[in-house]
Amino acid sequence: MMKAVTRSGDGGPEVLQIDEVPAPHPTETQLLVDVRATALNRVDLIQRRGGYPVPLGESEILGLEIAGTVTEMGTDVTGFEKGDPVFGLVGGGGYAEKAVIDYRMAMVIPDEWSFEHAAAIPEVFFTANENIFTLARLAAGETILIHAGGSGVGTAGIQIARRAGARVFVTAGTTDKIDRCVALGAIAGINYKQADFVTEIERLTDGNGVDVVLDFIGAPYLARNLQILKTRGRLSQVGLMGGSTTEIDLGVVMRKRLQIIGSVMRPQSLEEKIAITQRFVERWLPELKAGKLQPVIDTVFPLAQAREAHTYMEDNRNFGKIILTV
Ligand SMILES: NC(=O)c1ccc[n+]([C@@H]2O[C@H](COP(=O)([O-])OP(=O)(O)OC[C@H]3O[C@@H](n4cnc5c(N)ncnc54)[C@H](OP(=O)(O)O)[C@@H]3O)[C@@H](O)[C@H]2O)c1
Missing domain, CATH: 3.90.180.10 (Medium-chain alcohol dehydrogenases, catalytic domain)
Incomplete structure (x- = not known):
């Protein structure tokens, strides 16, 4: 017992x-x-x-x-x-x-x-690695918006995206969380309770938008996430804290050649989870051991x-x- x-x-x-x-x-x-x-x-x-x-x-x-x-x-x-x-x-x-x-x-x-x-x-670094890199293929020099930057997954995602040479923006609900995201490596943060993240991302990127969005909010953010993606941008949908049902204009997906990718780790097969563990061990465990990530x-x-x-x-x-x- x-x-x-x-x-x-x-x-x-x-x-x-x-x-x-x-x-x-x-x-x-x-x-x-x-x-x-x-x-x-x-x-x-x-x-x-x-x-x-x-x-x-x-x-x-x-x-x-x-x-x-x-x-x-x-x-x-x-x-x-x-x-x-x-x-x-x-x-x-x-x-x-x-x-x-x-x-x-x-x-x-x-x-x-x-x-x-x-x-x-494990959970947050695996989730961030799989969704930012394996699925959304973020590359050095690209830009990413990570919503809920102060979440467990967000704090892992900011660090590994920055470490991979990407420019990271975040949203969070308090000034303190944004300051701490910036200390972890984000370039700037948007308090979503005070400002519209579309306007702010457009301002911060000189109207260019971002290559990847990592989103946990879902329905209320979907149309706006698509709006701030660059041509060939990728939306990685990993959570639905704000709801799962909404309506969007699919024209924007076609015109900008966007990809919307969703994933949940838990129901995946043992073989898939072993591969997820392995990818983390190869790419990020050495960095964690060296203290370059925390x-x-x-x-x-x-x-x-x-x-x-x-x-x-x-x-x-x-x-x-x-x-x-x-
Ligand atoms: N797909 C997968 O395999 C997978 C795996 C792990 C986690 N996840 C998902 O990733 C997300 C984060 O998980 P976590 O454990 O890291 O979370 P967490 O540490 O609990 O952080 C979540 C944060 O999200 C913000 N938030 C909550 N509701 C919100 C809303 N309606 N709109 C905007 N922001 C909101 C809050 O911060 P503020 O103060 O900034 O509002 C909250 O502190 C969850 O949605 C979880 O289900 C998915």
């Missing part, structure tokens, strides 16, 4: 509670990990409210990333030992004392890192305060990641 955060039903943070539940057993290719830290992701709030069906075969327990130590290994696992400190992306089950992870998705935690530091990385940690809560942590995220108070220590 183990302690884990469970849900008494669908609803607000008050449905979260600590419970004794059966511990998971590793399959042939999985590691059993004593979880020391996990992190919140926006989708946890949606799952808590009952709005996200758990992919088949995944844990019902919240939590998409873990950092901890290996305590058991499946018979086909190679390259790991009991006691190894590891971190990585999981399909669920992170808000618990124990979780399983396929060994091909587990990464060894460098000596200098804390478990909290490691737990802040996960941005806003607050650390103990697992028992998962309710408070969810309320904090729901109030949009975080800049970067919220960690739960186990």
Whole structure:
């Protein structure tokens, strides 16, 4: 048995509670990990409210990333030992004392890192890398607008886009978040509560627009995102915090030869997620190890305060990641 955060039903943070539940057993290719830290992701709030069906075969327990130590290994696992400190992306089950992870998705935690530091990385760096580079093909010298620059994904995206030689603009809802995005490498930020981002992007780019938009807002931003894209621009749709249904003029997509690309990481196959992990390991893990990139940690809560942590995220108070220590 183990302690884990469970849900008494669908609803607000008050449905979260600590419970004794059966511990998971590793399959042939999985590691059993004593979880020391996990992190919140926006989708946890949606799952808590009952709005996200758990992919088949995944844990019902919240939590998409873990950092901890290996305590058991499946018979086909190679390259790991009991006691190894590891971190990585999981399909669920992170808000618990124990979780399983396929060994091909587990990464060894460098000596200098804390478990909290490691737990802040997988979901947001994988998401940013896949959507900005693999799918939207941002290149050096291009420009990108990252909406919700202060989100976990935004803070990772700003850093890797800048590191790749792109010019980064952001939107955020407070001056403080914009200042912190600029400190991370953005050229300028737009407070979307005070200004229209189309007008501001046109001003900041001398009317040229941007090559790529990374968007988490969805319906209310779609037409405006297309408006600020250059010819052959790419819109990477990764979240729908403002809604999913709207109407647009498809003429603009054709005239400017735009591409609208959508993706969700969680329901992808194990093979696809192993490839996503690998691309991150090759391109960005060395930069993180060298300290050239940093996960941005806003607050650390103990697992028992998962309710408070969810309320904090729901109030949009975080800049970067919220960690739960186990
Ligand atoms: N597709 C995928 O595979 C994938 C994977 C991971 C995350 N995501 C998505 O990426 C987004 C960010 O996730 P996260 O965990 O990094 O989020 P987060 O840390 O909770 O940050 C979200 C931020 O977005 C802003 N925001 C919220 N509602 C908004 C609205 N209606 N309009 C404009 N801004 C709004 C808030 O900042 P302000 O103060 O600036 O308003 C909030 O702090 C989410 O939509 C999530 O679902 C997608």
